Amino acid sequence: MDVLCEQKRLSEAVEMLDLVDRPWAAMYSALIQLCLNQRSLKEGKRVHDNMKNSGYVPGFFISNRLLDLYCKCESLVDAQKVFDEMRERDLCSWNVMISGYAKVGQLYEARNMFDKMPERDNFSWTAMISGYVRHDKPKDALELYRAMQRHENLQCSKFTVSSALAASAAVGSLHLGKEIHGHVMRTGLDSDAVVWSSLCDMYAKCGSIDEARHIFDKTLDRDVVSWTAMIHRYFEDGRREEGFALFSDLLKSGIRPNEFTFAGVLHACADQTVEDLGKQVHGYMTRIGFDPFSFAASTLVHMYSKCGNIDNARKFFNGLPRPDLVSWTSLINGYAQNGQPYEALQLFELLLKSGMKPDHITFVGVISACTHAGLIDKGLEYFHSIKGKHGLEQTADHYACVVDLLSRSGRFKEAEDVINQMPMKPDKFVWASLLGGCRIHGNVTLAERAAEALFGIEPENAATYVTLANIYATAGKWGEVAKIRKNMDDREVVKEPGLSWTEIKRKVHVFLVGDSSHPMSKEIHEFLGELSKRMKEEGYIPHTDYVLHDVEEEQKEQNLSYHSEKLAVAFAIVATPPGTPIKVFKNLRTCGDCHTAIKFMSKIVERKIIASDNVQYDFGIEKTGATHILFSCKFIVGRGASALSPT
């Protein structure tokens, strides 16, 4: 049996146990340890049964191991049974139970044990505190931490302070965090990389990212986790340059980044739509070798499709030995957003065939693909299949997708029915989808209802005001438009300025409306002037959507200043050799005129142009703003001279 154990042939070893007449403690001990290592509940139970059948009465040691096994396998019912049957228990027995319950989130049971136990050591306290932190109860964690400090004979360990720091970070209390920081320094717990990392994280999450960096710089034995966390915090804070710079420092430091690092950096690349940088990271990953089964692979799929390069996304995806669900979902959503809804649906059917189970996010992509393809009934079918065929619960997001699907095609009665039948309270996404549909069809009455609901949920979001104002303007209700403008002023709601950018030779160039700050501004404007003439010859007629701008912006508009996306496209054309495909991204919605203009530009200069039309979540999947483009996509694709698609 020893040999079998050594070779980790667990089930054979357990079978052998059944052949032994009177097994002894060492056998049980070794077998349970092996079950524990392999997290095998099934074999563990067989060993336990054998113990009961052969009348063996375990002592502390074996019982505690058994407890640990059941807890690690998250079978708390079994663990509790063993615990209840123990004739004597030591501190360890109680502690194992507390940490078992705390880990799976049964905090009430854990606390009950904690309160009942005859005496507690610092392990009991820490296990309880970390349980609260892990399961989103930082306030309870801090309360307990305070109580613990009142006991003079209890020493905080590095585990305790790490958990307490995580709790302060979760409640965002810099004050408390600093206090613990002081405690760490006084008690000499500052010799541990994890404690430093927790400190760093606490400062970053409490908004003091520079302080976090200071801690990071002072950390002596930084490992890949400390680096990854710090890099990620920069990205979270929108300080991408510093994030990328630190990533580059990491590469120089000799510490090897891992899939956590890559996932964070690639996510930032996807967010900033900097495909060139993403490609470099991809190249680096390939050179040092990365696990194609890990989640880093899915981030690459995401990065390529978010950057508008769905072909690369597919190519990479096809090369994966066994793509995970996130990769499938990223690609399905990528197709849905890149104007290839049928490809998205086909891929979903492939996913089902592969035996993989879709999750709720996958269905968001599937239904929105139906929306883009105008396949309303098919979309509804998929929606119903979530619960029926796939046995999942429909979430508020799915309802938002269905409301989008229906209202976009003008089926408002059904959309309202769906909202009324929702088992949960309709959230902002649901109302925003409805509002988006109303905008397309000029449904003023229903738009007012949707906007009213949104004002209740998020009065600070400028997008709701702007959309409603647009709907009123289209209906000629200028009095109402003025009221909204006043409302925005009264509530100090500020509209985010529109920005477009393009990446050329790894440098990102950003443009505002009417922007003349770019070094090549003169060339850009001259070029646009020329281009406008030729566009008109080709039949382009400028038209403006009503957009709620501030006064200054409106004046600029009257001076015929160009929208940011036109500037970015023009710059990209001027700055790259003939024939180079162009990609432009925007943080806000792209107006109907720019949609049309970009397609004309694409034809005239014979370039493939991809321009993102980035509607924030508020408008569901209303990607165009031009009422005559009913089922559009996230990207405006001008295919160069070959075709000018009718819009």
Add this chain to the structure above:
DNA sequence: ATAGGGTTAG
């Protein structure tokens, strides 16, 4: 026996 990092959509 207890502590720090990541990805998909809306």
